[in-house]
Structure formats: structure tokens, C-alpha cells
Amino acid sequence: MLNSLYLILLARKQSAGKVAAVDLVMPPPPAAAPQLLLSPEQRELGHALGRFTVEHWQVRGLLADPRPSGERIRALWRELDGHLGIAGMTVPTDQGGAGAGVAELAVVAEQLGRALYPSPLLGTLGLAVPLLAADQRHPDRCALLARIAAEGLAVAVAHSDNDVRLAPGGHGEPALTGTLHLVADACEAEQLLLVAEDEGRPTLFAVGLDGPGVRSRRLEALDRARSYAEVRLERAPAISLGAVGQAIDQALDVARVVVAADLLGVSGKALDLAVEHAGQRVQFGRVIGSYQAVKHRCARMLILIEQTRSLVRNAAWCLDASQEDRGGQDPHAASLEALWFAADTAVQVTADLIRVLGGVGFTWEHEAHLYYRRARASSALLGTQISRRDALAASLLPL
Amino acid sequence: MTADEYGADLSAFLNEYLARNATTSAPTVDQGRAFQRGLFEAGLAGPSWPAQYGGAGLPSETQRVFDTVTAAYPVPVADLTLSLRVCGPAVMEFGDEEQKARHLAATLRGDHVWCQLWSEPEAGSDLAGVRTSAAPTPDGGWLVRGQKVWTSGAHYADFGLLLCRTDPSAAKHSGLSMLIVDMRLPGVTVRPLRQMTGEEHFNEVFLDDVRLPAGSLLGRAGQGWQITTWMMSRERVSVGLGMRTANTLSWADVREVAERSGRASEPAVRHRLVELHIRQRAAELLGARLSQEMERGVGNPLLGSAAKVVEAAVIRESAELAVELLGNRATAWSTGERDGTVAGAVLMCPGFAIGGGTDDIQLNTLGEHVLGLPREPRPDDPGRRSTTGRGAGQS
Numbered sequence: 001m002l003n004s005l006y007l008i009l010l011a012r013k014q015s016a017g018k019v020a021a022v023d024l025v026m027p028p029p030p031a032a033a034p035q036l037l038l039s040p041e042q043r044e045l046g047h048a049l050g051r052f053t054v055e056h057w058q059v060r061g062l063l064a065d066p067r068p069s070g071e072r073i074r075a076l077w078r079e080l081d082g083h084l085g086i087a088g089m090t091v092p093t094d095q096g097g098a099g100a101g102v103a104e105l106a107v108v109a110e111q112l113g114r115a116l117y118p119s120p121l122l123g124t125l126g127l128a129v130p131l132l133a134a135d136q137r138h139p140d141r142c143a144l145l146a147r148i149a150a151e152g153l154a155v156a157v158a159h160s161d162n163d164v165r166l167a168p169g170g171h172g173e174p175a176l177t178g179t180l181h182l183v184a185d186a187c188e189a190e191q192l193l194l195v196a197e198d199e200g201r202p203t204l205f206a207v208g209l210d211g212p213g214v215r216s217r218r219l220e221a222l223d224r225a226r227s228y229a230e231v232r233l234e235r236a237p238a239i240s241l242g243a244v245g246q247a248i249d250q251a252l253d254v255a256r257v258v259v260a261a262d263l264l265g266v267s268g269k270a271l272d273l274a275v276e277h278a279g280q281r282v283q284f285g286r287v288i289g290s291y292q293a294v295k296h297r298c299a300r301m302l303i304l305i306e307q308t309r310s311l312v313r314n315a316a317w318c319l320d321a322s323q324e325d326r327g328g329q330d331p332h333a334a335s336l337e338a339l340w341f342a343a344d345t346a347v348q349v350t351a352d353l354i355r356v357l358g359g360v361g362f363t364w365e366h367e368a369h370l371y372y373r374r375a376r377a378s379s380a381l382l383g384t385q386i387s388r389r390d391a392l393a394a395s396l397l398p399l
Numbered sequence: 400m401t402a403d404e405y406g407a408d409l410s411a412f413l414n415e416y417l418a419r420n421a422t423t424s425a426p427t428v429d430q431g432r433a434f435q436r437g438l439f440e441a442g443l444a445g446p447s448w449p450a451q452y453g454g455a456g457l458p459s460e461t462q463r464v465f466d467t468v469t470a471a472y473p474v475p476v477a478d479l480t481l482s483l484r485v486c487g488p489a490v491m492e493f494g495d496e497e498q499k500a501r502h503l504a505a506t507l508r509g510d511h512v513w514c515q516l517w518s519e520p521e522a523g524s525d526l527a528g529v530r531t532s533a534a535p536t537p538d539g540g541w542l543v544r545g546q547k548v549w550t551s552g553a554h555y556a557d558f559g560l561l562l563c564r565t566d567p568s569a570a571k572h573s574g575l576s577m578l579i580v581d582m583r584l585p586g587v588t589v590r591p592l593r594q595m596t597g598e599e600h601f602n603e604v605f606l607d608d609v610r611l612p613a614g615s616l617l618g619r620a621g622q623g624w625q626i627t628t629w630m631m632s633r634e635r636v637s638v639g640l641g642m643r644t645a646n647t648l649s650w651a652d653v654r655e656v657a658e659r660s661g662r663a664s665e666p667a668v669r670h671r672l673v674e675l676h677i678r679q680r681a682a683e684l685l686g687a688r689l690s691q692e693m694e695r696g697v698g699n700p701l702l703g704s705a706a707k708v709v710e711a712a713v714i715r716e717s718a719e720l721a722v723e724l725l726g727n728r729a730t731a732w733s734t735g736e737r738d739g740t741v742a743g744a745v746l747m748c749p750g751f752a753i754g755g756g757t758d759d760i761q762l763n764t765l766g767e768h769v770l771g772l773p774r775e776p777r778p779d780d781p782g783r784r785s786t787t788g789r790g791a792g793q794s
Contacts (some may be wrong), residue, residue: 034685397669
């Protein structure tokens with residue numbers, strides 16, 4: 001048999017000769033290889049989440065009008081937290097949390113994505129916890145972390161540009177004024193974190209979303225499982241949480257892995273639905289999954305998904321690993337790669353699901369479009385495919 | 400010895416050995432054998448193989464240390480990798496004590512180099528249709544007749560693992576066995592085939608009344624297909640792993656081509672380079688993950704087909720981008736000029752999508768044996784339906 005391994009190694013042989021010809025310098029010290037398998041505990045966490053969503057949530061609920069309200073999503077979040085203690089999982093143990101890593105968070109995000117279980121996981125654990133935990137000397141940050149762990153406080157984070165500024169005058173409590181045009185997870189959230197300048201320095205502030213001076217308006221949304229709101233602040237009382245520093249970039253790395261893992265779950269579910277249908281639907285006297293045109297489409301979906309899974313695990317590992325262990329790997333690049341690929345995959349795979357289903361896949365009654373919506377909308381969260389590519393270009397190909 | 404200590408010793412060995420033996424041309428199989436012998440004598444070969452078979456006897460995770468460390472060096476063992484990663488492990492998994500004693504340490508030392516005598520003129524994608532026959536002889540041996548084709552490395556291999564029909568009356572897959580063939584026995588004729596690249600790396604192998612001695616059967620009679628699929632999964636995962644350094648044109652090579660072409664700052668070029676980088680990382684990490692699963696014995700080994708398909712795709716995309724960057728400098732060049740390597744890469748690409756099973760067959764494997772979709776009806780095996788459920792992603 002013409003052996004593909006042989007061909008690869010033949011190529012390696014050629015490139016080996018080539019490298020040796022240039023120079024034989026000491027290679028960089030080898031980093032620990034990324035841990036790409038789940039531990040038994042992480043697997044069990046995934047199973048527990050899977051069971052919980054099956055028992056407590058029906059994705060078809062998203063087909064009804066109106067979409068789940070902020071109160072409903074908050075109740076779902078508390079229910080999830082009550083059963084499995086999810087809200088505090090990545091909160092540091094000093095603040096009453098479980099101190100879990102991004103690897104565990106990704107396991108949870110994947111399962112919630114599979115189920116399209118509406119939650120403020122992204123805002124609360126993807127963004128707020130890493131932002132708050134970056135400075136645990138600050139008592140107000142610790143208080144918020146403790147509330148997340150203890151009560152399942154839901155938090156939204158306005159991470160993109162905004163025109164919010166400190167309201168002039170007033171010497172006591174700071175107050176903020178301005179408009180946040182689009183904040184994800186804001187309808188169910190009780191607290192909002194945002195960055196505004198304080199004496200020229202980017203500063204993290206917390207605002208109570210149910211408090212005075214805050215007007216929140218729910219937006220129509222492509223994704224029926226995530227809430228988006230416009231938030232107007234008019235001298236809204238705020239708590240200063242100190243300079244934000246690099247923490248926002250690190251939090252965004254974590255958040256990207258959360259979205260990527262969510263999309264991994266979405267894609268995995270889309271493949272399962274496609275395979276289920278292809279294994280039952282009979283045309284021309286045969287189950288359609290026996291035709292290579294359909295079978296190969298499903299196999300290509302699988303290939304994309306398994307690559308996504310590997311990138312997500314690698315990015316999570318990079319974010320959890322010490323700088324020494326992760327060697328030359330840049331967690332920022334790893335998170336960008338994971339989300340770029342996960343979004344590309346999810347958009348493709350959810351469209352493939354609709355194609356395999358045929359006409360029924362284009363109906364409102366079939367839940368396929370809910371996954372397609374989620375995929376398309378999530379790829380535009382935390383930037384876009386183009387902005388992620390540009391960010392990677394800046395680090396891979398410095399001008 | 401801990402895995403870290405092993406990694407440090409290995410680095411030291413590689414630095415020392417390669418400083419003494421650096422070559423500028425493509426290494427020969429004999430250079431590979433010499434390197435492997437040096438590694439063996441330093442006690443560093445086969446990190447996770449049991450000590451009784453010449454290995455270092457370390458935990459299975461040490462293989463990962465080996466892969467990570469060696470990836471950074473131009474090690475000349477390409478011709479031996481099929482032996483070390485697929486054929487040797489098959490003898491370890493399915494062989495009897497006598498076979499293990501005879502072959503394992505010798506394989507690890509680079510003395511026994513292997514090939515796979517599998518494809519035939521009439522059995523390519525439909526490999527289980529092989530017609531080469533082996534009949535038992537009174538002395539407990541076998542009499543082999545048939546012809547093999549596309550056999551990589553047969554021209555230098557010492558031994559071959561022969562997939563052949565030992566029970567013509569049994570059903571297609573169950574009449575097959577795996578035999579160990581000494582490639583120097585009378586009746587074995589190896590004839591090189593010239594590839595489309597112009598090089599000769601694979602062969603036709605004629606087996607004319609080859610008499611194999613007793614003890615040549617690997618595993619049980621009728622177990623041939625099971626051993627074949629076991630070896631195939633290992634091979635495909637190893638291919639995914641090979642990506643890291645064995646790309647025909649690595650990402651770094653393509654970036655270097657971009658810089659050389661003076662076009663590295665064009666937005667469209669940067670865009671394609673970044674996407675290629677992401678796809679290469681995805682292929683590489685899938686291979687790494689499946690190899691970790693293989694070490695631990697978890698997951699579905701048939702996912703190796705996915706690693707192989709993406710590997711071939713990334714290799715093709717790398718070559719395509721390099722041609723786009725260089726334009727006609729990639730298609731005509733002076734003898735010995737660097738730009739000529741791009742044409743070599745272009746010519747290799749189609750082989751990757753065929754070797755070890757075509758992309759199309761890999762997609763069938765994934766669809767039927769990983770996703771559990773039904774097979775196409777086949778005239779020789781009506782109505783058999785794959786019952787394997789999904790095993791993907793559970794580890």
C-alpha cells in the first residue's frame with residue numbers, strides 16, 4: 001500500500017536536509033506538550049451538564065414567542081447554579097469559589113451550547129470573573145466575586161467601545177453617563193461591568209442594572225438563546241474597581257474560549273441531528289445516509305468539529321498553564337485561533353445540517369435554525385472573523 | 400527516570416549526535432539505521448516500549464516527550480518511522496513471544512526495517528479483496544503466491560507484513576491473515592515504480608512461490624483484517640502527528656517564500672497566511688490529540704482518518720499559496736535554486752490525498768464507523784450495516 005505516513009516522512013526527510021543545510025542551532029527548550037484530553041472529572045462534569053440540560057430545558061422552548069425574558073434566563077441560571085454550582089466554578093477559592101480553570105469552563109460552555117441553554121455564562125464567567133479576579137486586593141472586586149459564587153449573581157460586561165464617561169461634578173460616589181449600544185447577556189444580568197476613563201486612566205466600574213439612572217432596552221436578536229440590550233446610563237451610580245490594565249485582554253482570551261466551546265457544542269449537536277436524520281430518511285429506496293453525497297457531507301462536518309475540539313482544548317490548556325509550561329505558545333493567539341476556527345466550523349456545519357434536512361430544515365418548526373442563528377451571531381461576538389484574523393496577523397507577521 | 404529527565408537526555412543526545420552527523424542532503428535509510436542504533440545504544444529508543452524488548456520502559460506519556468523534543472531537530476529516521484510506529488507495535492500487540500524476541504529489539508535498533516505488503520493491482524481502496532494466497536505447508540510454514548503494489552520502502556525493507564488470503568472459502572474479511580515475510584527470501588522480487596514526482600520510493604512486489612517458515616503467522620489465522628485496521632488507525636494518527644515538522648512546505652517555509660517574494664505585507668497575502676496558519680494548527684492539534692488518545696487507549700482510533708484528510712489538505716494549501724506568491728518563479732528555475740522546492744511540493748500533494756487510503760475512503764470510514772451511517776449496498780456483502788456508534792470526542 002502506498003503509505004501516507006511514508007510520504008509525510010519523505011517530505012520530512014527533504015525538509016530535514018534543508019534545515020540542516022541552513023544551520024543546526026540549538027532549538028528552543030521543548031515546552032510541555034499541551035494536555036488535549038479531558039480528565040475523568042472533566043468528563044463527568046460534561047456528563048452532569050448534559051443530563052441537567054436534558055432534564056431541565058427544551059430547546060424547542062426558543063421557538064415560542066416571546067423569547068425567554070431576562071427574568072426567565074436569570075431563573076434558568078439560578079437553577080443551573082443550584083444544581084451544579086456553576087456560577088462560582090472559576091471564582092478563586094479565596095473568594096468562595098471552586099477555583100476551576102478554563103478547561104472546566106470550556107466543558108460547561110460546550111454543553112450549554114449543545115442545549116442552547118440561555119445563560120449569562122459568557123458575561124459572568126467568561127468576562128467578569130477574570131476581570132474581577134485580576135486584582136483580589138480590591139475589596140469591592142472581592143465582594144462581587146463572592147456574590148457570584150454565593151448567590152449566582154449574573155453579570156454582563158460591556159467590553160467594546162462606548163461613549164460612557166464619568167458624570168461631571170459630585171465628590172462622593174462616582175456616576176456614569178453614556179450609551180452602551182449593545183451589551184450581550186444584559187437582560188438577565190444584575191450587575192454591569194464597563195471600562196471608562198477616570199483621570200485619563202481606563203478604569204473598571206460596576207453599575208447595578210436594576211438601580212437608578214439605568215435604562216435598559218432589549219434588542220431584537222438573530223440568536224434567540226442570548227439576550228442583547230442597549231443600556232443608557234444617566235448619572236448612574238457606579239463603583240470604581242480600579243485600573244483595568246491588561247486584565248481586559250486576558251479576560252477576552254478566556255471569553256473567546258467560552259464562545260468557541262459554546263460553538264463546539266452547537267456544531268456537535270448539529271452533526272448529531274444531521275446524522276440522525278440521514279440514518280432514518282429513506283429516498284430512492286435507501287436511507288439517505290448510505291449515499292456518499294450525504295455521508296461525506298456528514299464526515300466533513302465531523303472533521304471540522306474534531307479540529308475545533310482540539311483547538312479549544314489547546315487554548316484552554318494554554319490559558320490554564322504556567323508560562324513555563326506553555327513554552328512558546330501564546331494564549332492570546334491560541335484563543336483567537338480557536339474562536340476563528342470554531343466560528344467558521346459552526347457557520348458551515350449548521351448550514352450543512354439544514355441542507356441534510358432538506359425542506360423541513362428551512363421551516364420554523366424544526367429547531368435547526370436555532371443552531372444556525374446561534375452560530376452566525378456568535379461568530380460576531382468579541383470581534384469578527386476579520387478582526388480575529390487581523391489580530392493574528394499582527395502577532396504572526398509583524399510588519 | 401522521569402519523563403523530564405528522559406527529555407533532557409534525549410536533547411543532549413540529539414545535540415551531540417546531529418552536530419557530529421549533520422547532513423546537507425536527504426538522509427539515506429542507512430543514515431536512519433545508524434541514528435536509530437545510536438539512540439538504542441544510548442538507551443533512549445522506544446521510550447514507552449517495555450525494557451524486555453529493548454525499550455526505555457517509561458510511561459506511555461513519554462512518547463509525547465519524544466515527539467515534542469525530536470520535532471525540533473532534523474532527525475534522519477523518516478525511513479524507519481513506519482517500522483517504529485506501526486509495524487513494530489503490531490508485532491508487540493499481536494505477536495507471540497518468539498516473534499517479539501526476534502523482532503522488537505532489532506526493530507528498535509534499526510536492524511529490522513519493515514514495509515506493509517498490502518495493496519494489490521485489483522485491491523486498492525477495496526483492500527479486503529486481496530487475492531495473494533498463502534497455503535499451509537506440512538512443516539508448519541506457508542507457501543505464498545501473488546503480487547503487491549504501491550509498497551513504500553520495499554526496496555530497502557528487511558521484513559514485510561503481508562496481508563493475504565489463507566482461507567479462500569471464508570467470507571471476504573474473515574479469510575485474511577497477516578504473515579511476516581523476510582524480504583530476502585527466494586521468490587520475493589521488488590521492482591521500483593517511478594512516481595509522478597520523478598522519484599522512486601514505492602514498488603511492485605512479486606511473490607512467486609515464496610516459502611515462509613513456521614512461526615510466520617502474526618496473531619491468528621483469520622485475524623488479518625483486524626490487524627490491518629489496527630495498523631491503519633495508528634498510521635493515520637502518526638500522519639497527523641507528523642504534520643508538525645513534516646509538512647512538505649511548513650507554514651514557516653511559506654512565510655519565508657512570502658518574504659522572499661516581497662509580498663509579505665500585502666493584506667491579501669497576510670490574510671491567506673493567517674488562515675493557512677490556523678488550518679495548520681488545527682491539523683497539528685487534532686493529530687496531537689488523537690495520538691494522546693492512542694497512548695491512553697481512549698477515544699475512537701478511526702478518527703485518525705480525519706487527521707489524515709486535513710493533513711493532506713493543509714499540505715496542498717501550503718503548496719498552492721507558495722505558487723501564488725512566487726508566480727512563474729515557482730514553475731521555472733535554475734538548477735539548485737531554492738524556488739525549485741516549491742514545484743517539488745506541488746508534485747507531492749496528490750500523493751497525500753491517496754496514500755494510506757484515498758480521502759474518499761477516509762470519509763467513508765468516518766461516516767460509517769465513527770458516525771454509524773449505513774454502508775452503500777455492496778454486491779459481495781449484501782445488507783451488512785455498520786453498527787458502530789459514535790465514539791468521537793468522549794475523551
